[in-house]
Amino acid sequence: MNRIHKDEIVDSVPQTGFFGHPKGLFTLFFTEFWERFSYYGMRAILAFYMYYEVSKGGLGIDKNTALAIVSIYGSLVYMSGIIGGWLADRIFGTSRAVFYGGIFIMLGHIVLAMPGSLTMFFISMVLIVIGTGLLKPNVSTMVGDIYSDDDVRKDSGFSVFYMGINMGSFIAPLIVGTVGLEYNFHLGFGLAAVGMFLGLLLFVFTKKKNLGLAGTQIANPLSPTERNRMIKIVIAVVLVLGLLVYISIPRGWLTFDSFIIFVGILGFVIPFSYFFFMYRSKKTSADEKSRILAYIPLFLASVMFWAIAEQGSTILALYADTRTNLDVFGFHISPAWFQSLNPLFIIVLAPVFAWLWIKMGRKQPTIPQKFSFGIxxxxxxxxxxxxxGYLGGTEALVNPMWLVLSIFIAVIGELCLSPVGLSATTKLAPAAFSAQTMSLWFLSNAAAQALNAQLVQYYSPENEMMYFGIIGGTAIVLSILLFIISPIILRYMKGVR
Incomplete structure (x- = not known):
């Protein structure tokens, strides 16, 4: 197979046409916009759909179990990105991965949009996990493909692309959340399906003209021998898993609780297997081994942060629904709307933080210190x-501004940690494992949500002060500890600041 040089790919893409950026950014911006609209729209009402009574259009699942399922689902979405990246690199390229991913996501939302059983619900979750794993990492990779390596617009292009993510995330709870909660859950899920369908239409009809050769090349294609071996492995794995499920369910071994525990363990075993493999590899130099060691406490700090931040769609969603006064000044607030606050605050504050770090220059905090501020x-x-809860008790409804303030403070932490983490990952990654280290960074979110699946089961209005206090206090203690050991971590980073 003839290899296409990066310059040929860039030359095939019209280099102007979208706010001074390559025309392909238009296609990828709005593909990701609609994918995030569908994902966050669905997630805005998912917990409510599961724990609302059947008479209210829900599934009637126990609240804590429902919140645990949302966390497990989020964890599996991030884990599936590893498989999606591998399939794109080895089998069908990033462009086809994005298209196939969009198809799976749309089908998942269509299944959710049809009233059905709990079995149908889980089928939809499987489809969406597979689809998001295919689309999410690969659409970001395609953004990098449309710029040359020395193009000064590249960082700005990713910033524009990031705005598309947050714009889709912002409007989704307002639209899908309102329709789902005020009218019908399935109609809300149907809107999410429509959103992904629009994204697919735009991608299909503009990719040839706007993206050229971007995403069409398979980075490291399987040889015929490897392909045959992989087919045998996949068939064997599917048969073994099918047999285990067939045996486990009748005997009561495979339950919600046991599956939650299994994913929780997997959430930490996978990333630390990555760490071990990269550290032990002969392709990793001595300095790179040192940087891997420095990356471990940053990874754990990221897990701590996302364990709190990702509770916006679980515990804080429940808090908005059951503990917050949603009627203010004669106006009714949908509990799903609070999930629009995170992307809204990011859109407003991200330029401020970008300016702040540039303004501080060499005086800005080090990477470990920024992580400590994040948690x-x-x-x-x-x-x-x-x-x-301390001031008025856990039975009285709470002013919604408390929830707004909590989300605002968490976003400040996110802007100290999340974009810095992406940058730190590219700097600390071993040369031979640069792409895999980026996958490892996203696995910190998977590990966090796997941890959340355990934590959310301990929440109730009666012990909410203890719940928030223990988790919040633990994060503060860890932030102080990380700040103290920052100089040590910095020494292991071997020149990376």
């Missing part, structure tokens, strides 16, 4: 949300 603000966000 500090995350911890404070949970301390803030326990205050109204």
């Amino acid at each position: 500090l603000f995350a911890g404070i966000s949970f301390i803030v949300i326990l205050v109204p």
Whole structure:
């Protein structure tokens, strides 16, 4: 197979046409916009759909179990990105991965849109996990493909693309959340399916003209021998898993609880297997081994942060629904709307933080210190949300501004940690494992949500002060510890600041 040089790919893409950026950014921006609209629209009402009574259009699942399922689902979405990246690199390329992923996501939302049983619900979750794993990592890779390596617009292009993500995330709960909660859950899920369908239409009809050769090349294709071996492995794995499920369910071994525990273990075993493999590899130099060691506490800090931040769609969604006064000044607030606050605050504050780091220059905090600030603000966000319970008890409805303030503080932490983490990953990654290290970074979110699946089961209005206090206090203590050991981590980073 003839290899296409990066310059040929870039030359095939019209280099102007979207706010001074390559025309392909238009296609990828709106593909990701609609994918995020569908994902966050569905997620805005997912927990409510599961724990609302059947008479209210829900599934009637126990609240804590429902929240655990949402967390497990989020964890599996991030884990599936590893498989999606591998399939794109070895079998069909990023462009086809994005298209196939969109198809699976749309089908998953269509299944959710049809009233059905709990079995149908889980089929939809499997479809969406597979689809998101195919689309999410590969659409980002295609953004990099449309720029040459020395193009000064590249960082700006990713910033524009990131805005598309947050714009889709912002409007989805407002639209899908309102329709799902005020009218019908299945109609809301149907809107999510329509959103992904629009994204697919745009991608299919504009990719040839706007993206050229971007995403069409298979980075490391399987040889015929490897392909035959992989087919045999996949068939064997599917048969073994099918047999295990067939045996486990009648005997009561495979239950919600046991599956939650299994994914929780998997959430940490996979990333630390990555760490071990990269550290032991002969392709990793001595300095790179040192940087891997420095990356471990940053990874754990990221897990702590996302364990709090990702509770916006679980515990804080429940808090908005059951503990918050949603009628203010004669106006009714949908509990799903609070999930639009995170992307809204990011859209507003991200340019401020970008300016701040540039303004501070060499005086800005080091990477480990920024991580410590990230989990500090995350911890404070949970301390803030326990205050109204302390002041007025856990039975009185809470002013919604407490929830707004908590989310705002968590976003400050996110902007200290999330974009910095992406940058740190590219700097600390061993040369031979640069792409896999980026996958490892996203696995910190998978590990966090796997952890959340255990944590959310301990929440109830009666012990909410203890719940928020222990988790928030733990984050604050860890932030102080990380700040103290930052100089040690910095030494292991071997020149990376």
